[in-house]
Amino acid sequence: MGKLTADQARDLANQFHDLSVAVGNYRFDHWDDFTSAKRDQLEDLQWTLMNYSSDFTSQAISLTLSDLQGTLDHIQRTTKKAQQVIKTIKTVDKVIRIAAAATVLAAAIMTGNAEAAIKAAEDTYEQATS
Amino acid sequence: MPTRPSTRHIAPLCILTVLLVGCVDFTEVGKFADISKSASSSLPALVADINGTCKRRVVFAPTGKQAETLEGCKRLAISKPGILKAQQVLLDYMAALKSLAGDQGVTYGKKLDGLSDELSKSGLDSKQVSAVAGLANKLADAALNGYRRKELAALISSTNDDIQIVTHALRTIIDTDYKRELSLEREGSQEYYQSALRKHETNEPLAAIAVRRDLGSIDATISDKEQAADAYGKIMEDIATGHQKLYESRGKWTTQSLIKDVGPLVKDLYESTQKVEKAF
Numbered sequence: 001m002g003k004l005t006a007d008q009a010r011d012l013a014n015q016f017h018d019l020s021v022a023v024g025n026y027r028f029d030h031w032d033d034f035t036s037a038k039r040d041q042l043e044d045l046q047w048t049l050m051n052y053s054s055d056f057t058s059q060a061i062s063l064t065l066s067d068l069q070g071t072l073d074h075i076q077r078t079t080k081k082a083q084q085v086i087k088t089i090k091t092v093d094k095v096i097r098i099a100a101a102a103t104v105l106a107a108a109i110m111t112g113n114a115e116a117a118i119k120a121a122e123d124t125y126e127q128a129t130s
Numbered sequence: 131m132p133t134r135p136s137t138r139h140i141a142p143l144c145i146l147t148v149l150l151v152g153c154v155d156f157t158e159v160g161k162f163a164d165i166s167k168s169a170s171s172s173l174p175a176l177v178a179d180i181n182g183t184c185k186r187r188v189v190f191a192p193t194g195k196q197a198e199t200l201e202g203c204k205r206l207a208i209s210k211p212g213i214l215k216a217q218q219v220l221l222d223y224m225a226a227l228k229s230l231a232g233d234q235g236v237t238y239g240k241k242l243d244g245l246s247d248e249l250s251k252s253g254l255d256s257k258q259v260s261a262v263a264g265l266a267n268k269l270a271d272a273a274l275n276g277y278r279r280k281e282l283a284a285l286i287s288s289t290n291d292d293i294q295i296v297t298h299a300l301r302t303i304i305d306t307d308y309k310r311e312l313s314l315e316r317e318g319s320q321e322y323y324q325s326a327l328r329k330h331e332t333n334e335p336l337a338a339i340a341v342r343r344d345l346g347s348i349d350a351t352i353s354d355k356e357q358a359a360d361a362y363g364k365i366m367e368d369i370a371t372g373h374q375k376l377y378e379s380r381g382k383w384t385t386q387s388l389i390k391d392v393g394p395l396v397k398d399l400y401e402s403t404q405k406v407e408k409a410f
Contacts, residue, residue, distance in 0.1 A: 010302075010306065010307070013307070013310060014310065017310055017314065020314075020317060021317060024317060024320070024321055028324060028328070031328055039325075040192070043192055043321065043325070044192060044194065044195060046317075046321065047191055047192060047195040047198075047318075048195070048198075050187075050199075050314050050317065050318065051195070051198055051199055051202045053310065053314060054184060054199075054202045054203075054206060054311065054314060055202055055205060057206065057307045057310055057311060058202070058205040058206045058208070058209060061180075061206075061303055062208070062209050062212075064299050064302065064303060065209060065212040065216065065299075067299075068295065068296065068299050071292045071295045071296055072216055072219045072292075072296065074292050075219050075220070075223050075289055075292045075293070075296065076219055076222075078223070078285065078288050078289050078292075079222050079223045079226045081285075082227070082229075082230055082285050083226055083229075085230060085281045085285075086226065086229045086230055089230070089274065089277065089278065089281075092274060092277055
C-alpha cells in the first residue's frame, strides 16, 4: 500500500472519529444490558478508535506541512524583497522631501528677500540631511 | 471667436490632473493587512492548543489507555512548530504588505506640513504659501503612491497563488483537524463524566450535581474554542478573498475600488480576531 495523502489521512481521521462516537453512544444506550467488564471493553475500544483518529490527524497535518514547504519558502523570499522595497521607499521619501524643500527655496529667492532665502537654504539643507 | 488656450496654459493643468487622478489611497489595504499585531499572541495560542486539547483528553482516558493517548499527543506536538512557522510566514507577509501600503514606512505628509510655516516667513502671501505647499504635497503624494502602487502590484501578483495555498492549508488544519481534536476532547470528557454519573448518581446525588456542573463547564470551554477555530478559518478565508480581489484588480486600483473590495473584509477580520482573542 502506498503512502497516504493528506486528504486520505484526514478522511480516515474523520471515519475513526465517527466510529468512536458510535461505540460511545452504543455503550451508553445499552448501559444496563452490559456487564461491567463488557462496558470496560467497549470503553477501551472507544479510546483505541479515538487515538487512531488523532494519529491520522497527526499524519494529515504533517503531510499538509510537507506539501507547503516550497510555497512558504517562496513567500518568505518575496517578503524579504518587499522589506527591501520598504527601505527604498524611505529613501524615495527623502528625495521627494529634498525636492519639495527646494521648491520652497526657489519661491523664497523669487521674492527677493535675502534673509528669507538664506533661511530657506538652511532649511533645505536640514531637510536633505535629516 | 473664442481664443484658443495655449499649450503653455494647458500643460500644468494636465499634469496636475494626471497627478491627482493617479493618487490612490492605500489606507484600506493597510487596514486589511493589519492583522499581524492583534493576532500575534492569540493565533499562536490557538495553534498550540492542538496539542493542548489532546493532553487534556489524556486525563479522561481509562488508566490502561493514558500512556497510549499521551504517545499520540507527542506525535501531534511534532507538527506544532511547522504550523506556527507557516502562520508566522503569512503574518510577516501581511506586515510587509501593510508597510508597503502606507502609514508606517513613509512620513512625507507630516514633514511637508511643516513647510507652510517656513514658506510664510519667506515673504510669500498666504495664498501663495498655500499654493506652493499644496503643490509640494500633491507631488510627493503622487510620486510615492505611484511607486507604492507599482511595488504593491508586483508583490501581490507574485504571491497570490502561494497565499491562496497557505491560507487554505492553515484553515484546514485549524477548521478541520483542530476541531476534530476538540471533538475528541469533548467525547473523552463526556465518556468519563457520564460513566461516573451512571455508576454513582443514585447513591451520591449531591456529588452528581458537581459532576454535571464540571461537565457543563468543560463543554462550554470547548465550545468557545470551536468558535475560535471557526473564526480562525474565517480570518484565513478573508485574507485569501481580499488578496484575490487585490490581485484581480491590480493595475486598475482606485481609492474607491480598494474601499469596495477590501473595506468590508477589514471589519470581518477585526471581529474574527476578537473572537479568537476571547478564547485564547
